[in-house]
Amino acid sequence: MFTKPVKGEYPDFYERYIKLVGDGNIIELLGKQVDATASLFLNTTDAQADYRYAEGKWSVKEVLGHMTETERIMQYRTLRIARGDQTSLAGYNDEEYVKEALYSSRSMEDLVEEYKIVRQSTIALLKGLPEGTPTRKGYANNGEVSANAIAYIIAGHELHHLKLLRERYLILQ
Template identity: 30%
Template sequence: MSCQNNKSINPDSEMLINSIPRSEYNTNMAYYTAKALPGNSLEEMLSNTTTEMIAFIGAIPEDKIDYAYGPFKWTVGEVLQHIISYEEIMLEVALLNAGVISEKKHTVYYNQNTTIAGANGKSKSDLLAKFNSVRQKTENAFNSLTDEQQKRMGILDGNMTSVRVIAFCISGHQTHHFNVIRERYLD
């Protein structure tokens, strides 16, 4: 099974995160931002991340969705659900920090176990549909933010970060877990 990086992503695209001042995020955020997909704009980076996710899920054999590589380890489906749930949570944080919303919905009970809730019994198509729904909201939200809102600083996991850096964390978090799936779950 080949879940390699999508070849349609322009390899000449700039790593946009390199143009963002380090004062907008700290070393803890750099783990995921360094794994974000390339793009010459935030919109292109998110689009590349979307393309990658659709191709990645499509390449996973249906019989691997419920596979876990060991006892007490997440299944492939749970890892994919975690990626999707993390994105919902990060989008909420971004919108809270940007001042677009004022009420928490997803971040109130966030922990590793809640991010995999509901994964059992979901097919690839179920997970892909949920991903597409969440990603559409993410892309629409970030595309609607002004430059000032994207640069606004707020708290993410106890660290000061700009709203736009959260989009890079979403992309890098996805890449991180794709690498884990490739290394530990798939032959």
């Protein structure tokens, strides 16, 4: 039902995320990803969770919050597109969303719990899509994208941020 997306199923911007996702069943990959990612964040200290590698950059908590809310938005897009909705869905300003969320006031445990719930919801949504609907295309953030591609974008977006956390924050190893 889901297959690795090809050019034309998504705007070029998302290529950097999709290319990070390996082969295999995307629903299984998302399921494995949630456990590893949750464990990674739960093993941070309070100082690590609030760490920013440079002024104006997100803290580790804010990165997790961003990953979660982006997944929630992508979930919504998947639902609308899979149902055949051709409304052009607006983009969002991730910097403003993170700023307004006040993630630093929340515990890492709380943020991880929310992340896990959102991921479980994503998996349930994808499992429940009727045959043929993942290949449907719609419009989001001024580009045409398939529901299928969004599933891979979700996984790849997370991998992208985990890579940045390892490279720039040097604390999540």
